[in-house]
Amino acid sequence: MEQRIIDTAAAPAAVGAYNQGKQIGPFLQLSGQLAIDPVKGGILAGGIEAQTEQSLNQVAVLLAEAGASWADVLISRVYLSSDDDFEDFDRTYSKIVPHPYPARVTVGAQLAPGALVEIDVLAVVAK
Template sequence: MSKTIIQTDRAPQAIGTYSQAVRCGQTVYLSGQIALDPQKMTMVDETIEAEIRQVLQNLSAVCAAAGGSLADVVKLQVYLTDLSHFSTVNAVMTEFLQAPYPARAAIGVAALPRGARVEMDGVMVLAD
């Protein structure tokens, strides 16, 4: 099975040795997104809500570049440096996702790139 590299300027450019996403068949593996503004490549971190929104906007842009949307995400991983923000993640996610929601994991971590407080990655499956 061949793979297709997904890239868009509507999401931050990779800051390491990875692709924004990789498509294999109908499955798209979405790399982790932090709250980088895609044009300025600076963190959007005035509030945790703003940070979470930017992360989801970045993921949404990569999904669109791959031919899908957040509604096609079947598995989402959320990494938080402070798990007390989990209820805020849930609240902001309702602005971007509707039921049925993807499977999800929430993981507490010591640190994230660029001082981010939240990062998300996922798996998207596109219709035939």
């Protein structure tokens, strides 16, 4: 099956042994997106709403680079550093991700210092 690596300077560069995304056949997996400050680098200062918006914007940039959109997303996986942030996260997510929403898994996890949320997605993309 044909494979393609997603790599764009318009989103934060990978900081380890992984790619921003990889497509095999119609399946596109994007790596988890922490909210990276586009000006200063590093984790974006601010609360869960600001970090959720930034993470989702980075996902959208990577989807676009792959020729996809939120309409192609089958599932999003969300990692929150605190379960207490769920309501504020969900309110922000629902304002940005269009209907019909993809399936979603949301779990609590230990994230990088200062990170409140990390989001990855699996999309199905026509050639």
